[in-house]
Amino acid sequence: MPTARFQNGDTVMGRWPGSNLYYEVKVLSYDNKTRLYTVIYKDGTELELKESDITSLTVFKQGIARSRSRSRSRSPGRPRRSRSRSPARTSRRSSTRTTEVRKEKLKEALEVRLTPVSMTHENNSNGKHEKKEENNTANPASTITEEKTETESENQAGGRYNLRRRKDQSDGKTEELEQKTETVTLSQTKPPTASAIKTTDLEFGGRVGVFFLMFLLPVAVLALLILCGQKDASIQSFPLELPAFQSLWDCQVFGIVLLWFLFQAVLSLLPVGKLVEGMPLKNGKTLKYRINGFYALLLTAVAVGVAMYQEVDLSYIHAHFLQFYTSALLIVILLSIYLFIRSRWASEDELAPGGNSGYFIYDFFMGRELNPRIKSFDIKFFCEMRPGLMGWVLINFVMLQAEMKHQNLENPSPAMLLVNIFQLLWVVDGFWHEEKLLTMMDIVYDGFGFMLTFGDLVFVPFTFTCQAYYLVSHPNELSAFWIITLVAMNGVGYYIFRKANSQKFAFSKNPSDPAVSHLKTIPTATGESLIVSGLWGWVRHPNYLGDIIMGLAWSLPCGFNHLIPYFYLIYLIGLLVHRNARDERQCRKKYGSAWDEYCKAVPFRIFPGIY
Numbered sequence: 001m002p003t004a005r006f007q008n009g010d011t012v013m014g015r016w017p018g019s020n021l022y023y024e025v026k027v028l029s030y031d032n033k034t035r036l037y038t039v040i041y042k043d044g045t046e047l048e049l050k051e052s053d054i055t056s057l058t059v060f061k062q063g064i065a066r067s068r069s070r071s072r073s074r075s076p077g078r079p080r081r082s083r084s085r086s087p088a089r090t091s092r093r094s095s096t097r098t099t100e101v102r103k104e105k106l107k108e109a110l111e112v113r114l115t116p117v118s119m120t121h122e123n124n125s126n127g128k129h130e131k132k133e134e135n136n137t138a139n140p141a142s143t144i145t146e147e148k149t150e151t152e153s154e155n156q157a158g159g160r161y162n163l164r165r166r167k168d169q170s171d172g173k174t175e176e177l178e179q180k181t182e183t184v185t186l187s188q189t190k191p192p193t194a195s196a197i198k199t200t201d202l203e204f205g206g207r208v209g210v211f212f213l214m215f216l217l218p219v220a221v222l223a224l225l226i227l228c229g230q231k232d233a234s235i236q237s238f239p240l241e242l243p244a245f246q247s248l249w250d251c252q253v254f255g256i257v258l259l260w261f262l263f264q265a266v267l268s269l270l271p272v273g274k275l276v277e278g279m280p281l282k283n284g285k286t287l288k289y290r291i292n293g294f295y296a297l298l299l300t301a302v303a304v305g306v307a308m309y310q311e312v313d314l315s316y317i318h319a320h321f322l323q324f325y326t327s328a329l330l331i332v333i334l335l336s337i338y339l340f341i342r343s344r345w346a347s348e349d350e351l352a353p354g355g356n357s358g359y360f361i362y363d364f365f366m367g368r369e370l371n372p373r374i375k376s377f378d379i380k381f382f383c384e385m386r387p388g389l390m391g392w393v394l395i396n397f398v399m400l401q402a403e404m405k406h407q408n409l410e411n412p413s414p415a416m417l418l419v420n421i422f423q424l425l426w427v428v429d430g431f432w433h434e435e436k437l438l439t440m441m442d443i444v445y446d447g448f449g450f451m452l453t454f455g456d457l458v459f460v461p462f463t464f465t466c467q468a469y470y471l472v473s474h475p476n477e478l479s480a481f482w483i484i485t486l487v488a489m490n491g492v493g494y495y496i497f498r499k500a501n502s503q504k505f506a507f508s509k510n511p512s513d514p515a516v517s518h519l520k521t522i523p524t525a526t527g528e529s530l531i532v533s534g535l536w537g538w539v540r541h542p543n544y545l546g547d548i549i550m551g552l553a554w555s556l557p558c559g560f561n562h563l564i565p566y567f568y569l570i571y572l573i574g575l576l577v578h579r580n581a582r583d584e585r586q587c588r589k590k591y592g593s594a595w596d597e598y599c600k601a602v603p604f605r606i607f608p609g610i611y
């Protein structure tokens with residue numbers, strides 16, 4: 001019979017789930033069956049924690065004292081690199097320029113931080129009351145933010161943390177947070193060894209749902225492509241007989257698709273572009289990623305240019321489009337099987353939280369392993385950004401050529417040009433900000449299984465191109481008014497999308513950045529804050545709204561004769577509404593009452609006026 005190490009009513013330090021942040025919590029109860037403690041945080045959030053996520057106050061403080069004396073005796077000239085908890089915060093640097101005076105102030109601040117803090121006010125390092133921001137509605141809690149060390153081994157050995165003053169509790173001056181930080185080693189609080197994770201919250205209707213999706217998705221995409229290529233693209237005129245085998249399979253096409261993947265893989269391995277660290281993993285380590293997508297895009301453009309110069313007929317891709325689709329699908333199936341098999345050898349802490357239900361079909365679909373790698377080659381990061389996204393741009397260009405050929409045009413139509421330019425802008429933007437993908441839930445949370453491989457390698461290149469494919473055989477005249485309207489619409493969408501994403505990213509890196517320091521925020525118990533003004537005060541996902549406006553501008557050039565060109569828009573709204581719900585669930589878990597506060601302040605999810 002397991003016995004509880006901590007008693008009801010004990011005040012202890014509890015780890016905030018999914019992070020390496022420790023807070024003072026009170027033990028409410030212990031469940032012998034699940035071996036979980038129910039604890040309550042200072043902001044009233046109740047959670048269940050494992051014993052390994054709880055440390056007694058004395059041990060915790062001794063750890064800090066010991067490590068502080070150790071850090072004092074550390075060679076003063078030694079360069080230090082710091083990192084905050086979130087990957088997006090990777091470039092927050094702890095200042096090596098910190099003056100002695102600041103260090104003294106900091107020492108006082110640290111002592112204040114480690115004692116229980118009042119629910120309304122707390123003393124700052126100068127002994128003065130800190131001014132709360134008008135919008136500061138969450139309660140302050142002692143905030144201990146993990147700091148990434150120079151080497152992974154150091155990180156694993158001790159886990160270095162910095163105690164920082166939250167931006168929201170500062171007196172409003174934009175003094176660098178990092179100047180108020182000091183690194184301490186908490187040997188007691190090293191990330192616990194990974195415990196077995198089991199996915200219990202099943203998405204997409206669980207086993208049955210994903211089973212149907214796995215068959216439905218490839219069939220739906222095939223149907224879309226068949227309709228798109230037909231003269232009459234209305235659903236009523238869908239051919240009832242199955243397509244002939246020859247129209248679906250060609251060995252040469254399969255070889256070309258394999259070569260394309262290989263070419264992109266080689267480009268992704270080129271030692272150009274910076275090497276960046278991803279989000280800290282459960283075991284405290286970080287993975288390195290080569291960011292060279294933009295160069296790869298340029299080199300791909302050069303390769304296509306050379307091919308055209310050599311008079312390679314690119315319209316071959318249009319003529320064999322269904323065969324390209326089935327070849328890519330076969331690669332997806334083989335890759336998913338490989339990924340599932342190799343995940344058997346993955347250690348517990350290499351598994352994704354969302355793809356380990358124990359049900360074969362569900363885990364195969366969602367993906368078991370979080371970051372499958374062959375040496376330094378990250379399969380998920382590669383697939384997410386390279387063959388599909390580059391393929392999308394290439395296929396659009398192929399469709400542009402095919403349109404001129406099929407409709408005997410000297411120049412591409414304005415509709416085709418708009419679709420190509422708008423989508424190219426989005427893809428270029430994606431490569432320009434490639435590094436930011438490392439903070440997205442697809443990389444940080446989702447396993448790499450059938451869903452993402454299919455999404456990245458089939459869905460993106462074959463359905464995101466459906467407007468261009470449609471225009472090849474369904475010309476649509478656009479008046480000057482429409483052209484201007486569509487350019488303006490895409491511009492507005494892009495502005496909202498880019499500004500919202502850049503603000504979020506800049507803020508998470510450094511809230512004192514002049515570009516975002518004027519924004520109002522809600523502090524949260526984790527020490528991070530939520531932007532509550534500007535675009536993020538308008539709706540809770542302005543970046544999704546921008547994306548959807550762009551999606552509309554990509555579909556409208558195809559006119560109103562058929563629903564098919566609106567497939568992307570319909571998919572995008574569905575995906576982003578689902579993604580929004582998923583993200584909000586995670587944020588509520590992570591930020592507790594502060595998230596509810598944010599939802600109250602900003603009631604609209606994606607669309608202004610719609611809750």
Ligand SMILES: NC(=O)C1=CN([C@@H]2O[C@H](COP(=O)(O)OP(=O)(O)OC[C@H]3O[C@@H](n4cnc5c(N)ncnc54)[C@H](OP(=O)(O)O)[C@@H]3O)[C@@H](O)[C@H]2O)C=CC1
Nearest residue numbers: 440441501504508529530531532536543544547579583587
């Ligand atoms: N066209 C397509 O097929 C797709 C496009 N996209 C696009 O990719 C972009 C990124 O999407 P996604 O990864 O889902 O990212 P999100 O914009 O959904 O990021 C959500 C995260 O942002 C942080 N956050 C949420 N609210 C706030 C706030 N008020 N203040 C500060 N931080 C906040 C939280 O993370 P934390 O607090 O941990 O920092 C939250 O988990 C979007 O523009 C989306 O439209 C995405 C998927 C598919």
Ligand SMILES: CC(C)CCC[C@@H](C)[C@H]1CC=C2C3=C(CC[C@@]21C)[C@@]1(C)CC[C@H](O)C(C)(C)[C@@H]1CC3
Nearest residue numbers: 384385426429430431437442451454455456459460
């Ligand atoms: C029904 C399907 C199986 C669902 C598939 C979803 C995927 C197509 C998308 C999920 C998230 C994506 C993102 C991008 C492409 C589409 C998928 C894979 C993205 C890489 C495109 C480029 C952008 O700049 C981005 C913001 C980096 C995108 C990130 C998410």
